[in-house]
Amino acid sequence: MWTDPSCPVARTVDLIGDRWSLLIIRDAMDGARSFTDFQQRTGIARNILADRLRKLAAHDVLEQVEAPSGKRRQYALTAAGRDLFAVIVTLRQWGERHAFEAGEPHSVLVDERGAVVPTLVPTAPDGAPLTSETTVVRK
Amino acid sequence: MWTDPSCPVARTVDLIGDRWSLLIIRDAMDGARSFTDFQQRTGIARNILADRLRKLAAHDVLEQVEAPSGKRRQYALTAAGRDLFAVIVTLRQWGERHAFEAGEPHSVLVDERGAVVPTLVPTAPDGAPLTSETTVVRK
């Protein structure tokens, strides 16, 4: 089932590591709920969207909920799906730094007061910044 | 060229958002340098690996460097590639929380002292934790 069973990175990538799943999750965090919401925001093909929504639901990232006043289905993030927020934020912040020309405009993530969300940096328990050179994977 | 030109998440996903690129970057951060290093660690097909290494180099995530004592090529992360560390860390931490059964063993990321790297949480400038519900994307 897993690409590399002992590595949490590989497992996560197996579950959500394709272009469309990540964009679907992004849009769910931005308020998308219906099939056509997702289809229009991402531009994904409808059959692939149906497949991805099924897989994300099967992996407990999304769930189907009954709309309050009707029969039409809605998709909502589960607790695990909402917990992907940090992943989406780091992808966004990397893109802002490295996928835009200097001065090229892009959207930004702000909190309820309108303040820009600070860059997420891995740190040691004492607060010192960490990099791949100052960390190691222990089996 | 871009799936959604104004969204930094979409741009990042366009560049590195496939299963193999992310695993290649993970392995590069873990010390992989040669073609066969990457091939053996990921298990990727050789032609696909050659293609991904080319693309990652074209997008300035990896670069080819001459090995000190010889002609054989090595791949190294660029500054932009090393800056993906936070992305790999959040993917890893999500996987640890949601892709393993309770009690199922997995590798962990530790700093030079051996201390486990704390969970990365998006926060407001004042340190308050943020979620997708307490943030908004401003165009």
Next chain:
DNA sequence: CCCGATTGGTTGCGATTTGCAACTCTTCGG
């Protein structure tokens, strides 16, 4: 200096996966 092993790919081809368009079935609004 020569030979076999290793490294770093490339090529061909069959198996999957995607994307597009058309079609269906249900539901919502008036």
Next chain:
DNA sequence: CCGAAGAGTTGCAAATCGCAACCAATCGGG
């Protein structure tokens, strides 16, 4: 009750992937 959306499904054609075989350049030992 009728027409328009919404939510998928189906049938292809085209693009990707994965495997195995092949190849050229090193490297390493004798």
